[in-house]
Amino acid sequence: MTDRFQSEPAATAEPGPEPQAPDPQRWKALALLCVTGFMVILDSQIVILALPSIERELQVTAGEGQWVLSAYMLTFGSLLLFGGRLADLRGRRPMFIVGTVLFLVSSLLCGLAWSAGALIGARVVQGISAAIMAPSALAILTNMFPDGAERNKALAYWSGASGLGATAALLIGGPITASLGWEWIFYLNVPVAVGLLVFAPVLLPKGRERDQVGSYDPAGALTITLGLLLLTGAIVWAPSEGWTSGPVVGMLLGSVVLIGLFIVVESRSAAPLMPLRMFRSRLFVGGNLAMVFFAMTALGMSITLSAYAQRVLGYTPMQFGLGLLVMTLMTLVGAYAGQAGVTKFGFRPVAAVGIVLMGIGAFLLSQVPADGTYFGHLFPGLLLFGLGLGGGPVAAISAALSSVDAKNVGVASGAGNAAFQIGGALGAAVVSGVVVSQGGDSTVPTVMTEGFQAGFTADLVIALIGLGVALVLLRPLTRHTRDTTSAASRSEDLSVTENRRRIAR
Missing domain, CATH: 4.10.860 (DNA Excision Repair, Uvrb; Chain A)
Structure with a gap:
């Protein structure tokens, strides 16, 4: 495995065009793209607190209601690679707009749903829209900002906005459902989508319409x-x-x-669809694997903490959401510090420090008692966990995208998003299984607490494995591996060209 898969031009190649100056509207466009990241993650979780109302009003079982959540996750996670490749082939801005239109229409249909089947169908379309929007937005961001400090800062804002979306979902989902009805967690998306459609043609660069290869x-x-x-x-x-x-x-x-x-x-x-030479890059593989473990740790902790706070401590959904504000704020601080750290120290130190902070946070939370208090038992762990969650993923995604050719940045962005979605689902499943096996499904507070302590401990173990991945695979680049990869890339490019000629004949 090598460091990069980017190909270098042959020595006899014609000089390429002069590099374009950075887009003067790139920081305004970044705000638009961060709103996209925020909304995509918000919609993956805001349904959680509204499920009881949906099940009651649409007269469905808890199992059927769970499909309202799962339908989005399944389509979003499974179509991210294809959505990213569509952005590469058909143009990132056009596909972003297509995804946003689907997002607007599906959100309206979700709010207007007259049955569980209609709502689940609309959530499927909403997941498809997210699978187009997310990689398109991240690809646009990567191409707008030059590699280095500016891109690291932009990725930090993207990561912070996504983390804020996850926390905001738990904060506002309950109050909106209680005061306006569950339909409004979907209607909330409509004015945001309209705003994205208005400003996208103005702020986002048109770029090339499609990749040179017109095959899907x-x-x-x-x-x-x-x-x-x-x-x-x-x-x-x-x-x-x-x-x-x-x-x-x-x-x-x-x-x-x-x-x-x-x-x-x-x-x-x-x-x-996805050139296999991408997996020869140690940074691409390491960045995405690290993202899997960041997501596993984050979602595993969140699901355990939510159950402990509400079932053992008796928090309402509103109280729980407010309690997460410290983690949200620290996520933003960590993301900003992470981008500066990546620029100064590189990917590995920042990713390692991030996962260590998350592991320490999980360890502190594993000590919670049945009669725990917020400031005495939750606050310190949430503070450290948030710092790590903000900085670590910035390093991981920066590492993965740093090794990608411009023509493949869409599918690479889809891979990064897919790594996070699959990692999150896996972390929630593994940690939930540990919690249940250790008594987390009991009705006795002390027994439940033992299960939740085991869940936080499992989260610590996941963080330690992630630390190993970061230390081994996110090592600094070397000249030898760059040269080796460049030669291999040129050889593969020639092979692909020859295959196309044969097909043309």
Whole structure:
């Protein structure tokens, strides 16, 4: 495995055009893109606190109501790679606008839903829209800001906005549902989507309309989409069905087969959906693996903390959301500090410090008693956890995207988003399983607390594994590996070109 997969021009190549000056509107555009990241993550979680009202008004069971949450997660997580590739091929701004239109329409349909089936169908479309918007927005951000301090700062704002979206969902979901009705958690998206559609053509760069290769690699798109769908579905259902249940095992095996087929298809494709040479880059692989563990740690902690605070301490959803404000604020502080750290010290130190802070936060939370208090037992852990959650992912995503050619930044952004979504679902499933196995589903406060302590401890173990990934794979670049990768990239480019010529004949 090497450091980069970017190809370098041959020595005899014609001089390329002069690098373009940075877009003067890039900071205004960044605000627009950060709103997108905020809303996409907000909509993945805001439904949680509204589910009881939805189930009651639409007269559905808890199992059917869970599909309102799962439908979004499944389509969002499984289509991110394809959505990112569409942005590369059809143009990032046009696909961003298409995704935003779908987001607006699906949000309206969710609010107007007259039955559980209609709501679930609209949530499927909403997940599709998110799978187009998120990688398109991140690809635009990456191309607008030159590599280095400016891009690191922009990625920090993106990461902070996404983290804020997750916390805001828990803060505002309950009050909106209680005061206006569950429909308004979806109607809330409409004016935001209209604003995005108004300002996107003005602030976002038009760029090239599409990539040089006009192929969508349908076989690759089908296999990876279905593979990720089965993988995400297995992870989502594992806590309720059990990891060894027939449906979960079947989905896991199916995902392995389909992802294996995807690798075979991509290795033979003249215009692959995701060039396999991307996985030769240590930074690309390491950044995305680190993102998986950041997401596992974050979602595992959140789901355990929510259950402990509400079931043991008796917090209302509003009180719980307010209690998370310290973590939200520290996430923003950590993101800003993280981008400065990446510029000065590199990816590995910042990612390592981030995951260590999250691990220490999880350790402090693992000491909570049945009669715990906010400032005595929750506040210190949340403060440190938030700092790590803000800085660490900035380093991970910066590392992954630093090794990517401009023409592949859309699919690379989709891979990063998919890593976070799958990691989050996996962390929630694994930690939930630990909590239940240790008594977290009891009704006795002391027994429940033991289960939640075990969940926080499992989160610490996940953080330690993530630390190992960061230390091993996010090492600084070396001249030797850059030279080796460049030669391999040029060789593969020639091979791909020859394949296209054969197909043309």
